[in-house]
Amino acid sequence: MPRTITVGLDGSSESRAAAEWAAREAELRGLPVKLVQVWEPVPEPMAQAPLLGTETHQHWTERIPRESADVLRLRHPDLEVSTEQLTGRPAEALVDAAKDADMLVLGSRGLGGIGGFLVGSVGLAVVAHSERPVILVRAAEQADDKHENEGDVPSAATPPRPGPVVLGLDIGSPDEALPGFAFDAAARRNAPLRVVHAWNPPPYYAYGMALEPAVEREMAKGAAAALTAALSPWRKKYPDVEVVEQAHYGSPSLLLIDASRDASLVVVGRRIRRSSVGTHIGTVTHGVLHHATAPVAVVAHD
Known part of the structure; x- marks a missing residue:
């Protein structure tokens, strides 16, 4: 077909x-x-x-x-x-x-x-x-990728670059479908790819244990290194795609919503569950769907 x-x-x-x-x-x-x-x-x-x-x-x-x-x-x-x-x-x-x-x-x-x-x-x-x-x-x-408004069409010699494709990536449970879709979308648009990964300290820090600055710095370095490692094979597969990595402490949905403001597309994932009961979207994807200001692609994966 x-x-x-x-x-x-x-x-x-x-x-x-x-x-x-x-x-x-x-x-x-x-x-x-x-x-x-x-x-x-x-x-x-x-x-x-x-x-x-x-x-x-x-x-x-x-x-x-x-x-x-x-x-x-x-x-x-x-x-x-x-x-x-x-x-x-x-x-x-x-x-x-x-x-x-x-x-x-x-x-x-x-x-x-x-x-x-x-x-x-x-x-x-x-x-x-x-x-x-x-x-x-x-x-x-709006058709930002092609600037369709009459009277606002740029010169063919210097077409504007579209906003970045934003990918929300959970490196704890990576799946090829999600980065594959995002890298392909960025390559087709000749747009940069902004990969956002949110990290948080272990749960026991939520019970009155303050996160020391030195520990926070080490966790941040570890999250950034893990994100770089996860993206390495995709960078090799798409060498012409400019990739911006962002590993930040905080809420993944809020970080993605903020990143959507200048994006041409936001890509998030949804784990496939075969049960017919419930919505099975996930809190991060649900939040991004309702509050992102750019088109949102939800990519199902195992």
Whole structure:
């Protein structure tokens, strides 16, 4: 089956922003885009109402994806765009649609004056159960990588460098999927990669035992050395990617949220758990999803 970037489309400004982000990503990767719209049937008594019956169904399953596809083809004439209509529960249908995709892109509502996302129940369920990378894009997200605003297009000879790709890495449980995705994303964007690792002292220091400055310095050196060692094989594989390592004491979610302010993409992980019960996202990823100011890629790993 051909590779593709799949977008969950519902006609909202958030999903349109997701489609635009997916189109730019597809151009970087040389892949087609598939716009997927899920129709969740309403109960029969409600289906008889004029605003919820056949006309609404036709609007959702035909007009919205068709118009969105036309917009993408106009903005990206060399991009292959297809549409697909599915019926069922949105989260389940989107997780199933993502199985054959390189990644699934969803829209996420911004929090107004507060930086970050508002991730709904469908988005959280998809992130929790998809084993493919899921990217959350805000409606306000601008095409910074390509500076699409008219009158603000820089010279082709001196294109601006995009913001860094930020990777949150737990060196205590490394997995190739997470740094592999981040290094590849940075290389395709010709962007630097900023790797953030947060470390904390052993738990017994939380019970009244102060951390001596000399001990803290040694722990910081150890964390930095471990991060360098973990990234060494990836630096060799991607020699052209500029890597900035940051091993800091503190909360990983707060450090990543702060790093997202000038980022083009934030990459975090989610450990795969086969149970169908619960969200299985993790506190760090959950915090980043809701408060990062850049698109967030959640990469599932074992």
